Amino acid sequence: MGMITRVLACAFSLALFCVGVPLLSLGTAPPAAALGNGLALTPQMGFNDWNAYGCNVSESLIKSTAQAMHTNGMQAAGYSYVNIDDCWMTHNRDSAGRLVPDPAKFPDGIKGTADYVHSLGLKLGIYEDAGTATCAGYPGSLGHETTDAQSFASWGVDYLKYDNCNNTGAPARTRYTAMRDALAATGRPILYSLCNWGQDNVWTWGADVGNSWRTTGDISASFSSMLSIFHSNVGLASYAGPGHWNDPDMLEVGNGSMTATESRSEFSLWAEMAAPLIAGTNIPSASADTLATLTNSRVIAVDQDPLGKQGTMVSSSGGLDVLAKPLANGDVSVALFNETGSTATISTTAAAIGKTGASSYTLTDLWSGATSATSGTISASVPAHGTVMYRVAGGTSGGGSAVTGAVHAVGAGKCLDVPRATTTAGTQVEIWSCNGGANQTWTHTASNQFTVYSGSSQMCLDAYNNQTTPGTKVEIWSCNGQTNQQWTLNADGTITGVQSGLCLDVAGGATADGTLAELRTCNGGSSQRWTLG
CATH class of the missing domain: 2.80.10.50 (Trefoil (Acidic Fibroblast Growth Factor, subunit A))
Structure with missing residues (x-):
């Protein structure tokens, strides 16, 4: 949800208020199996309605989006979750204390919607809040975790995005762990996405609680917002891995003032950072260019690489960034990102990204598909706000490859x-x-x-x-x-x-x-x- 919405929600909720070590070192508990739910071994991929539609969610919207994903190549590219955000329920629980799907918005209920999504081979996600009310003022799950988790499981929900509004100041870890345990008790595999806006250093404890955690405030559909979030998330690589991911928020590809070049940069950087790829645009009406960005199989393969390493910054000077991400087969993905407003040449070397032992390396441009050879220099002319991505093969992954x-x-x-x-x-x-x-x-x-x-x-x-x-x-x-x-x-x-x-x-x-x-x-x-x- 948007931070502005959160502020408004808090204003309307007069009695409530909003609050605003490397995991794999020897001797520390490996977090990948902490939940034991076997989910998100690679970053989750899907859709969420909030960025494009806000509170205007409905059963018809979710069904039409699922159908579009089924036919436009997104499902085949790996997008599997169709996620409902805030405003899906009535303002009051029923007499048994259960959440009630809004009958006008969801005439077949969440279960009926889930059944349809499942019939297409996709999965359904839902939204709730670790406070007394959601960000839009609907009933929250604080104190109702067991009942709500049971409802989600009985409806066939596969994914929970759990927000942080109206949280009464209770410790975040306690609130989020309560829902973790309630979901586990249902026996249904439900991917658990923590959304506490990067507060409380969530990345230091999130792997024990959720499959992913937001590392920042909300994104908006502008290059400046995307850039700020990239800078906040890129330094947290040591906390991510299979089953537990840093989440720099949903994709704005195709939205707002984002140009095609900027959208490709966002998609490239999110893939390089092993981030969840949750599309946030109008999918049934998405342009051919937006769909081509969202379904680029070469870039998606970097995000979904089974080694599960988040890319790290190799160099950054004057807004010209080089990131490298080791891949399971020994290749390295390199992103050359130009933050500036002018075309610039960005260069690095095979040695700098951890590649050694060959007289020649093969570079595959992940956006054009073109291949080339180099004896060691990796360089490209990168447009303003653009990103060039290469997959580098050959030699051995020395340096960081062990x-x-x-x-x-x-x-x-x-x-x-x-x-x-x-x-x-x-x-x-x-x-x-x-x-x-x-x-x-x-x-x-x-x-x-x-x-x-x-x-x-x-x-x-x-x-x-x-x-x-x-x-x-x-x-x-x-x-x-x-x-x-x-x-x-x-x-x-x-x-x-x-x-x-x-x-x-x-x-x-x-x-x-x-x-x-x-x-x-x-x-x-x-x-x-x-x-x-």
Whole structure:
């Protein structure tokens, strides 16, 4: 919602008022599995009605938007959530204390709307507030968390955006955690998006509570607003990862005074920052240019990369910014962003973005699709307020490419673990509830090894006895550089043994603590998908 709306809402609510460590370091609890809901392993993608429609939400609007997404290429591009914002309910709860969908706006109720959205293969999101009233003055969920979560689940809701108006000054973490627990108790997977406007340093605790958290105040449809929010969000990369994302607010692509060039910059920067991609424009009437921006598969692939790293600023001088984002297959995405009002040349090097070891690198321009080669210089003439994005392939991802963190089993929601923290060679690895221990902290090195522990205790992930048959156990062994100790991170989230070509798999697709890891023929199943970080 808009901050102006919040101010007005507070004015109308006379008895109420509005209030205005890197997660993957050794020894800290990995937050990716903190919720245990298995959602948002890559940043969520969808639509929200507020930016384009404000309070004018309705069942017909949501249905027509869902139908448009289904047919215009957005759904195929990865947009899956169709989200209702404020003003969907009546001003009073029913006699049992339950929220009531406005019968004029939603004649089939939220459940009927959800059923329609689900029939298209999409998911439905809804809005509520962690205060006594929403920002527009409708009933809030503070003190009603259990009842409201049960309503959402019974209606088939898949996503909750939880705002922060009229919060009585109660601690944010307490209020947001109460709804987290209420959602979990329903047993329905509901993506949980925290919207407390970047207050209370939410990024330092948000991963334990929600799948994403707003890092800033509300965006508006102007370049200056987008630029301010970019600057606030770009430095928070260490707090983001699979299942828990920094959220710089919804996209204004196609709205207000945003030009096509500025819209492409916003989309590029949000993808580079691994941000949720929530379109906020009139989808049924979107122009061809707006849809082309929103559905650029090359840029979306950067946002949705399974490694789950938020891009960081490599250099920034005079409004000329270079960002780099390591990708799961060893490529690096580079964004060259021109904040200034004049065309400028922006340059960096392969070494500066962490690429080494090749005489030539391949650059793919993610907006034009054109490819080129360079011996190391990465440079482009970038228009005012524009962004050029490259995917850089070749060599090894040195410098920052040795990625350290937990190896998360997507299907089980658990972590690759060395049993009992042993250092005994030949111990078969397993999955276990994530706990941040040294026996769950792995480094994928520039030479494609997975190492665990450090110093004289360091061991490598190893395919037993150089075997290449399905069912081969995966163990720890003294590092020796052989190909049975080399592992490739693939864009689809699989990890393949270089020697065998088989996929790292959780035995039987089980999810219990202690289930062993092994090699199996790659099949694309969830038990063969992993995220590192």
